[in-house]
Structure formats: C-alpha cells, structure tokens
Amino acid sequence: MECPCCSGKSYEECCKPYHTGERHAPTAEALMRSRFSAFAIPNGEYLMETTYPAKRKFHNREDLQEWGEINKWTRLEIVATPSVSKVEFKAFYTNEEGDKEVHHELSKFKMIQNRWFYVSGEFLE
Numbered sequence: 001m002e003c004p005c006c007s008g009k010s011y012e013e014c015c016k017p018y019h020t021g022e023r024h025a026p027t028a029e030a031l032m033r034s035r036f037s038a039f040a041i042p043n044g045e046y047l048m049e050t051t052y053p054a055k056r057k058f059h060n061r062e063d064l065q066e067w068g069e070i071n072k073w074t075r076l077e078i079v080a081t082p083s084v085s086k087v088e089f090k091a092f093y094t095n096e097e098g099d100k101e102v103h104h105e106l107s108k109f110k111m112i113q114n115r116w117f118y119v120s121g122e123f124l125e
Contacts, residue, residue: 004073015038019041024116028116030116031117041068042065050117071093071095076089085111088105090103091103104125
C-alpha cells in the first residue's frame with residue numbers, strides 16, 4: 001500500500017516503522033508525515049505517543065482516533081519547513097458530511113533525547 005503521507009514510498013518502508021516503534025522519525029517533517037498517516041489509518045495511540053509529554057493533558061487518544069476515523073484523509077502537502085523544528089502543511093480530507101476540507105497549519109516540534117514530538121500548531125488561512 002502507498003504511504004498515506006504522500007511520500008511516494010510504500011507504507012512499509014515509510015511511516016509503518018515509526019507507527020510500530022521500530023524506529024523514531026529522524027526529522028520534524030518525518031514526524032509530521034507519520035502523524036498524518038496515523039490520522040489516515042487511524043492510530044490514535046501513536047498520535048498520543050508523539051505528542052510532547054507536557055501537552056498530552058490537552059489531548060486524548062480516543063478523540064484523536066475518532067478524528068481519524070470520521071474523516072477520509074486524502075493528501076498531505078508540505079508547504080514549507082521554515083526551521084528544523086517547524087513544518088507548515090496542508091492536510092486534505094473529506095469530513096463526515098462529505099465536504100472537502102483543508103487543515104492548514106504551522107506545527108512546532110521539539111526533540112527530547114533524540115526523539116521528535118509534536119508541541120503545538122497554529123492554524124493558517
């Protein structure tokens with residue numbers, strides 16, 4: 001199966017090793033891509049595990065899992081990587097009513113002990 005993150009690689013050679021814990025994403029962009037794939041599959045557990053520990057109290061696995069399940073995630077576009085810890089992206093999806101949506105965000109990531117975590121995101125127009 002082609003990886004949902006739109007890398008052009010197969011899921012097995014792209015995001016799956018991150019989802020299974022075999023490896024950690026080596027860059028903030030790779031983590032962003034793997035998190036998009038985790039919404040598409042969906043894998044709420046991975047989304048929680050890759051959220052910055054101090055921010056986990058603002059999220060829960062069930063809500064992340066549900067957001068992945070109720071939407072059909074169709075495409076990821078990396079717009080820019082303005083720094084090693086920031087990724088601007090557009091996530092294209094179809095919502096539960098069948099409307100096409102775009103989630104445009106500038107995400108911030110932080111590395112702890114050689115592992116990247118999602119910290120926060122600023123929604124963009």
